[in-house]
Amino acid sequence: MIKKFDDEDPIIIFLGLFLIIIFAIFTYSIWNRGSYEVISNLPKKYEIIGIKRPKHFQLDLKDVETGTLYDKVSVSKHCNNWRKIPLNSIYTFNEIKYKYSKENIIYTKVKVDSNFCHHFN
Numbered sequence: 001m002i003k004k005f006d007d008e009d010p011i012i013i014f015l016g017l018f019l020i021i022i023f024a025i026f027t028y029s030i031w032n033r034g035s036y037e038v039i040s041n042l043p044k045k046y047e048i049i050g051i052k053r054p055k056h057f058q059l060d061l062k063d064v065e066t067g068t069l070y071d072k073v074s075v076s077k078h079c080n081n082w083r084k085i086p087l088n089s090i091y092t093f094n095e096i097k098y099k100y101s102k103e104n105i106i107y108t109k110v111k112v113d114s115n116f117c118h119h120f121n
Helices: 011-030 114-119
Strands: 036-052 057-063 069-076 089-098 107-111
Touching: 036 069, 069 114
Parallel strands: none
Antiparallel strands: 036 057, 036 089, 057 069, 089 107
16 A cells, blocks of 8 residues: 555654754754954964874874863874874964854864974974
8 A cells, every 4th residue: 555645654754844953953053153253363382292193183282371271183184204293292383263253252273284294204
């Protein structure tokens, strides 16, 4: 027997509508932030306290001045020289502070140059 659309199980219809609503809310929340404004872009000193490797090269950093920790700061996709990078060494990276036009929250991001890994050849 072929089911008609009118004979659909109410649970399936409910789940379908629920998923559509969740997707719409998620999409709206991402796209509704507006444009962003860079508040500051300053060089700061960071201590390398951890290295995540090798597939996606990421660093765990500690701000020398404030002691703020930054986990898994993305550097590049690959780094063959990751073993040569000394732990507890201090480097200067840019700290970028920004906010979205429709929010009052200030976000902080540490920008490590993607060529950082090549300094250890």
